[in-house]
Amino acid sequence: MIPFWIILLKIVVVLGVLMTAAALVTFLERRISAFIQNRIGPNRVGPQGLFQIMADLVKLVMKEDIVPTAANKTVHDIAPMISISIALCTFAVIPFGNTIELFGYQVKLIIADVNIGILFILAMTSMGVYGVSLAGWSSNNKYSLLGGLRSSAQLISYELAMGLSIIGVLMVAESLRLDQIVMHQTRYLVGWLPAWNLFVQPLGFVIFFVAAFAETNRLPFDLPEAEPELVGGYHTEYSGMKFGLFMFAEYANMITSSALITTLFLGGWHIPFSENWGVSPLVMSLLQVLAFCVKVSIVVFFFIMVRWTIPRFRYDQLMNLGWKVLLPLSIANVLGTGLAILLISS
């Protein structure tokens, strides 16, 4: 039995790393966007402008918190809390390493190894709608309300494709537990190709990736906050740290989505061919955590690159893509996977 304080330690470490990483990604986004647009970007505060994060944070905290007179004050306060708490607690079921020998205990590198793993993440992402739509409604501003409504419609539409694209992965791995799904990807196909779901479920991977962009409200699907038409969307009437929490939740969601993509499709913490390296178990565990972080960083980098490369969709295009392209494709993927499993097993 693992003592309580180790579980507490895991929670503190994961939350700390996740929040630091989210803050770091906001800075990275500004530097990478500057690089893509041939600008310099924030590089004055600290080495390479790294302390810009602290400056931003101080600015957000010191700013006055303005609540519109006509707003529903309670809900206006609760909405950013919902967003941030959901963004942070989704990470609880993601395995960021295998097991590690710590103070004489075999500790699994996952906060909560629950039976329902992936369903927990789907449930949490579906709760994320409330933060955005309540923010839009409580502000009592037509642009905010439109942004909130758009986001609800968008999240509902893409949740279906997202959920169905995972089913293929679940059928292959025969488990809802995320650590089992990673374990299943540590085998090899035809002797040398790692059995990552990227190669086993390519269609599912593409659908999940596109849906993840929509679920995190990132360009090309950031219609809830489309500046030219909606001022700022659901967070138009938010200022100071409450606005900061929404931004922070967006980046935390992006990291969680990247971690989920890594876990489901990119082999999680698995390093291909590392079985024959013959390093000690402790070094191996640390290397696996490092591999997980590297893979997540690559996906996050891709998220940022796409944001600054592809223009925004029109709203009807977004809905058409979700309902008429991604949803049928994901259903076809489920049927195809079922057929393949049947043929291989018989």
Next chain:
Amino acid sequence: MTLESVIFSVLAASAVGSALLVVTRRNPVMSALYLIVNFFCLAGLYLTLHAQFIAIIQILVYAGAIMVLFVFVIMLLNLGDERKLSDGVSWKKIVAAGFCAALLMEFVYILIYSEPSPAVMSASMATEIGTVEYIGSQLFTKFLFPFEITSLILTAAIVGAIVLAKRKLD
């Protein structure tokens, strides 16, 4: 009191409290929000029974899908204060109150006079029933026929909804 009964009491009390708030709030959005809180309390109660799957489905389907649509529609209609819509004491309300009182009396009677059911499951059995594997295998073997019938009814309902929503069939 054990930890489990403390958790149960807290969850049960907040479930009842939020349910009361659902029917007493004037603002429909606030009612919907308290209903979501209620669903979360129920999900917590399922967790105390080791039914992880049922708990998460409660959140995923009711709080995450159905209530999102409810909130969506309420926001789209932008319903304001309900006070203008309400009409004093009518005969409908009196009859409804009578039925509620009768139902309450029945519950109280059952709670006081009924014998404990002999078919109480053992704790180990309950742990097994809550898992995804158990529900899945039962659903696709023992309860396959009702399962398929349910899916047929749901398909019919979806088709019906589309037909009703489409103003003109072309």
